[in-house]
Amino acid sequence: MTEGPMLFSEPNTIDEAITQLAADDGAKCFSGGATLVAMLNAGLVQPTRLVSLANIAELQGIAVTPDGRVRIGAMTSHATVARDRRLVGGLGLVREAAAQIAHPAIRNMGTIGGAVAHADPSSDYPGALMAAGAEVEIACPHGRRTCAIDDLFVDYLTSALEPGEVITGVVVPAPMPGERSAYVKFSRVDGDYATVSVGVRLTWADDACAAIRIAVGSCGPVPIRVPDAERSLVGTRLDDDALRSAAQAYVDATDPIDDLRGTAEYRLMLIPGLIERAVRGALAGLPGASA
Amino acid sequence: VKIVDEFTVTAPLARTWSVIRDPQKAASCVPGCRSVETIDESHYRAVVEVSLGPIRTKFNLVVTVVEERPPDFAATMTKGEEGGRASSVSVMTKLSLTSAGPDATLIAYESDVTMVGRLGNYGLGLMKKRAQTLGREFVANLQRRLDAELATAAADGG
Numbered sequence: 426m427t428e429g430p431m432l433f434s435e436p437n438t439i440d441e442a443i444t445q446l447a448a449d450d451g452a453k454c455f456s457g458g459a460t461l462v463a464m465l466n467a468g469l470v471q472p473t474r475l476v477s478l479a480n481i482a483e484l485q486g487i488a489v490t491p492d493g494r495v496r497i498g499a500m501t502s503h504a505t506v507a508r509d510r511r512l513v514g515g516l517g518l519v520r521e522a523a524a525q526i527a528h529p530a531i532r533n534m535g536t537i538g539g540a541v542a543h544a545d546p547s548s549d550y551p552g553a554l555m556a557a558g559a560e561v562e563i564a565c566p567h568g569r570r571t572c573a574i575d576d577l578f579v580d581y582l583t584s585a586l587e588p589g590e591v592i593t594g595v596v597v598p599a600p601m602p603g604e605r606s607a608y609v610k611f612s613r614v615d616g617d618y619a620t621v622s623v624g625v626r627l628t629w630a631d632d633a634c635a636a637i638r639i640a641v642g643s644c645g646p647v648p649i650r651v652p653d654a655e656r657s658l659v660g661t662r663l664d665d666d667a668l669r670s671a672a673q674a675y676v677d678a679t680d681p682i683d684d685l686r687g688t689a690e691y692r693l694m695l696i697p698g699l700i701e702r703a704v705r706g707a708l709a710g711l712p713g714a715s716a
Numbered sequence: 717v718k719i720v721d722e723f724t725v726t727a728p729l730a731r732t733w734s735v736i737r738d739p740q741k742a743a744s745c746v747p748g749c750r751s752v753e754t755i756d757e758s759h760y761r762a763v764v765e766v767s768l769g770p771i772r773t774k775f776n777l778v779v780t781v782v783e784e785r786p787p788d789f790a791a792t793m794t795k796g797e798e799g800g801r802a803s804s805v806s807v808m809t810k811l812s813l814t815s816a817g818p819d820a821t822l823i824a825y826e827s828d829v830t831m832v833g834r835l836g837n838y839g840l841g842l843m844k845k846r847a848q849t850l851g852r853e854f855v856a857n858l859q860r861r862l863d864a865e866l867a868t869a870a871a872d873g874g
Contacts (some may be wrong), residue, residue, distance in 0.1 A: 671735070
């Protein structure tokens with residue numbers, strides 16, 4: 426709602442960025458700009474200032490911590506994540522999700538921090554990172570905090586980030602032996618937002634499922650996990666019956682919208698098949714698994 | 717977009733009607749309503765703020781009561797636009813009240829929403845869900861308002 430030009434700054438440190446954001450109610454973080462610029466062009470947002478995060482070194486790059494977790498800096502592009510060979514096994518779904526976001530030009534532009542902060546439940550990262558069990562690193566005016574990704578998403582386009590807070594990175598738990606994962610996206614055409622997406626990360630041990638996380642995206646205000654349904658799968662061989670009843674619990678827990686990508690009813694019909702496809706995809710190639 | 721919903725409040729029909737038909741009281745229950753002014757018996761001006769994540773806006777609305785059958789039916793036409801005329805909205809609403817016992821009233825409504833401009837382009841599916849959320853907040857606010865009125869009435873010996 427402002428008159429006059431929009432200001433732009435490129436601070437070199439996270440503290441400077443936070444100071445600039447705190448000084449101006451109408452200021453917004455600018456990461457890759459893949460979504461923000463489109464929203465600016467559509468007249469949906471009118472920030473008074475864009476604070477670019479491009480020059481802040483600590484937001485760049487992917488690193489493995491000594492305990493095996495993978496930390497993806499907030500400014501890491503989708504293209505970079507999609508290429509990273511350390512994201513395999515239990516972490517492969519993060520790479521698969523990144524590789525399926527929109528088109529190459531957008532994957533070169535968009536960043537993981539921006540995508541997570543935007544909290545769009547129909548975009549690819551939120552559901553995939555929930556299934557992966559990621560944590561989000563956040564810089565605030567008074568220090569640093571971390572937030573489980575399940576707690577970060579609050580509503581459509583609404584995250585638990587407070588004004589003046591900036592995501593600095595996403596940390597994915599270390600891959601364990603016997604872990605597999607998959608991200609399955611159903612969209613009208615390649616590169617579109619998902620009509621429904623499913624992320625799964627599971628551990629297979631002693632010929633049975635030892636742990637599993639399933640998140641369904643694009644079917645409600647935030648990606649949906651149903652912990653009871655996940656628990657019901659532990660100890661099973663992830664056979665058709667077990668999957669079918671777990672999938673039904675997901676159908677019951679979601680509340681999709683009608684939009685041009687599909688009606689709510691259509692989305693609900695897609696969920697069971699996509700959960701099955703994701704689980705089978707994750708198990709593929711594991712000896713003894715019923716893939 | 718059509719929005720059809722119904723809900724029950726714990727209050728007698730007559731009192732529920734009196735709150736809904738009082739512009740100041742009703743406006744205080746509308747999420748994001750910043751002001752309301754009475755033009756005449758059947759026309760009101762209101763300012764309502766709405767937000768969806770980073771998208772924030774303020775609508776200047778004129779509400780016209782096109783039909784009214786006290787104490788259980790009203791039809792309203794709401795028209796308005798954002799500052800800068802980036803989007804305009806018109807909403808035709810039919811509201812009916814049914815007594816569901818001495819202390820319960822069923823409120824059913826049907827709204828036909830037309831949105832043109834930047835917000836209309838953004839996605840009506842999402843707007844519809846947002847409207848349903850706002851509807852639920854309205855119900856919660858209305859119930860609180862009715863509870864407060866009943867408590868006051870009881871304290872007054874009425």
